[in-house]
Amino acid sequence: MTGDWMREKVLPVLTVVAAIFALWYGAAIWMNSSWTLAQAERAGKTLTFTEIVKDTMSQSRPKLPAPHQIAAEIWKSTVQKKITSKRSLIFHGWITLRATLAGFALGTAIGILMAIAIVYSRTMELSLMPWAVISQTIPIVALAPMIVVVLPKIGIEGRLIPKAIISAYLCYFPVLVGMVKGLRAPHREQLDLMKTYNASGLQSFLKLRLPSSVPYLFTSLKIGIAAALVGAIVGELPTGAVRGLGARILIGDQFGNPMQIWAALTCAAILAGLLIMIVGLLQRITLKRMGMAE
Amino acid sequence: MNWLFGSIAFWVAAWALNVWLANSPWRERRAVRIAIPVIFGISILVLWEGVVRGLQVSPVVLPPPSAIWARILQSFDILWRDFVQTAIKGAVSGYVIGCTAAFLTAILVDRKPFLRRGLLPIGNFVAALPIVGLAPIMVNWFGFGWESKAAVVVAMVFFPVLVNTVQGLSEASEMQRDLMRTYAAGYWQELVKLRLPAAMPFIFNGLKVGTTLALIGAIVAEYFGSPIYGMGFRISTEVGRLAIDMVWAEIAMAALAGSLFYGLVTLIEKWVTFWHPSQRG
Incomplete structure (x- = not known):
């Protein structure tokens, strides 16, 4: 069993990861070498191949930093910095995480409420559903700078709410689609059975439709939380934010510091992985408790 | 009142x-x-x-639709130029390159089950990452022109299309494949006549997700450096000047471009996968 699992799942993934790292190192050598060679030419030196490779791995502003350089940068700006420091990626990660979670909560709530309205009202379904689809074809990033500028004018201060709105906009749609499917999952016979029990509309919603939608909900939540994180970062990018992972990317760009950009990007990737894992864990626990686990 | x-x-x-x-x-x-x-x-x-x-809302906060419409008519040449720069040169070219690359990679990967098992989980994970963050790096690598925007778009659409295509290629059932083999069909015949058509609903799923991502990528990349036209450039500069009606005009164009792009892919999907249950009905 474990042997199969290793051979079937872990080994292929590890191989692909190793291949990606190998490609990355190769690309780093190739892309950074032009700077190395230019420096050497200016100094009138000729370099051996090992010298070139060594230099491409240790530039302070490389075109493409090698993975170990990024790891070192992350180590430097997480473990070796106080959490409250402005240079700590944990601090910036927390700012982004807060906006992500706020947007996720808002988006999930909107998605679920809209799904309920759509399942129970034909008018809602016919009026809203096409617009919900269209809303996702609108590049929200176009709205982001304006949301950030306009909200303070109507008395909403702070950076959290604009970011959360953008997050919610990206994350409500998967939840809406999943919940509509989930709330419609019960069969005709099951709904009829509720009627023979003389169940009220509310009872058949709470005892039948809502429980049967839970697996669908969790699948959507996994997509939703990743989308919410993308939203929070997108919300920080074009808006001159000074705190948050997106802001680190922005500032790294303005000061020509690629290492900082890559470190922030990697942290965002780790954060995304953790969030999806947590939702997946909640899914497993909940479905097991409800007796719906496969 | x-x-x-x-x-x-x-x-x-x-x-x-x-x-x-x-x-x-x-x-x-x-x-x-x-x-x-x-x-x-x-x-x-x-x-x-x-x-x-x-309520006499200040036009700096929210202009009425009539003012936005007037602005669209008034600045149509600017909007059109921005549209061509961002949507056509940046988004569509990146989209085509990215989708083609992902499609070809998927077909290569599909030949080796080992690779497929390794790449699917990783591709799924990468597809969920905030790849837009690569925008400043691409601008740094490829310059301010549309090439850097297309590069961001390639990175954004690649993984969703790859994952969906790889998944779709394993859609044809064992029975159907056996039938192809009894017809003495070779690998390519089986691929073109059975497995690719069966994969089309999945592939189009990825392609549709990609349309929105493409526009997002092209616009965000312009926030990090662009020539003096383009939708993202216009939005960020006009917000700075508090010309909110121009921003809304640009948003309306972006929304139109996004919907048209999505609509076009959906139309092609209808035409290609006419046999699928979701398209009859």
Whole structure:
């Protein structure tokens, strides 16, 4: 069993990861070498191949930093910095995480409420559903700078709410689609059975439709939380934010510091992985408790 | 105040009309199914206009739709130039390159089950990452022109299309493949005549996700450096000048571009996968 699992799942993934790292190192050598060679030419030196490779791995502003350089940068700006420091990626990660979670909560709530309205009202379904689809074809990033500028004018201060709105906009749609499917999952016979029990509309919603939608909900939540994180970062990018992972990317760009950009990007990737894992864990626990686990 | 109450009354009337239409005997008709969301959309626009005028909202906060429409007509050449730069040169070219690359990679990967098992989980994970963050790096690598925007778009659409195509290619059932083998079909024949058609619904899923991502990528990349035109450039500079009506005009164009792009891919999907249950009905 474990042997199969290793051979079937872990080994292929590890191989692909190793291949990606190998490609990355190769690309780093190739892309950074032009700077190395230019420096050497200016100094009138000729370099051996090992010298070139060594230099491409240790530039302070490389075109493409090698993975170990990024790891070192992350180590430097997480473990070796106080959490409250402005240079700590944990601090910036927390700012982004807060906006992500706020947007996720808002988006999930909107998605679920809209799904309920759509399942129970034909008018809602016919009026809203096409617009919900269209809303996702609108590049929200176009709205982001304006949301950030306009909200303070109507008395909403702070950076959290604009970011959360953008997050919610990206994350409500998967939840809406999943919940509509989930709330419609019960069969005709099951709904009829509720009627023979003389169940009220509310009872058949709470005892039948809502429980049967839970697996669908969790699948959507996994997509939703990743989308919410993308939203929070997108919300920080074009808006001159000074705190948050997106802001680190922005500032790294303005000061020509690629290492900082890559470190922030990697942290965002780790954060995304953790969030999806947590939702997946909640899914497993909940479905097991409800007796719906496969 | 007349504007405010008038528009609210209009909205309520439109909603009542929709309720009546949705429960009328013609509700399955195509025209009615299109009319209902259109009526809803118009009623929202009227409500927006009425609220902005009635409450005298400052145009810096929210301009009325009529002002945005006037701005679109007035600055049409600027909007068109931005559209060509961002949507056509940046988004569409990146989209085509990215989707083609992902499609070819998927076909290569599909030949080796080992690679497929390794790449699927990783591709799924990468597809969920905030790849837009690569925008400043791509601008750094490829310069301010449309090439860097296309590069961001390639990175954004690649993984969703790859994952969906790889998944789709394993859609054809064992029975169907056996049948192809009894016909003495070779690898390519089996691929072209059985497995690719069976994979099309999945592939189009990825392609549709990609359309939105493409525009997002192209616009965000412009925030990090662009020539003096382009949708993202225009939005960020006009926001700075508080010309919010121009920003809305640009958003309207972006929305139109996004919907058209998505609509076009959906149309092609209908034409290619006409046999699929979701397309009949």
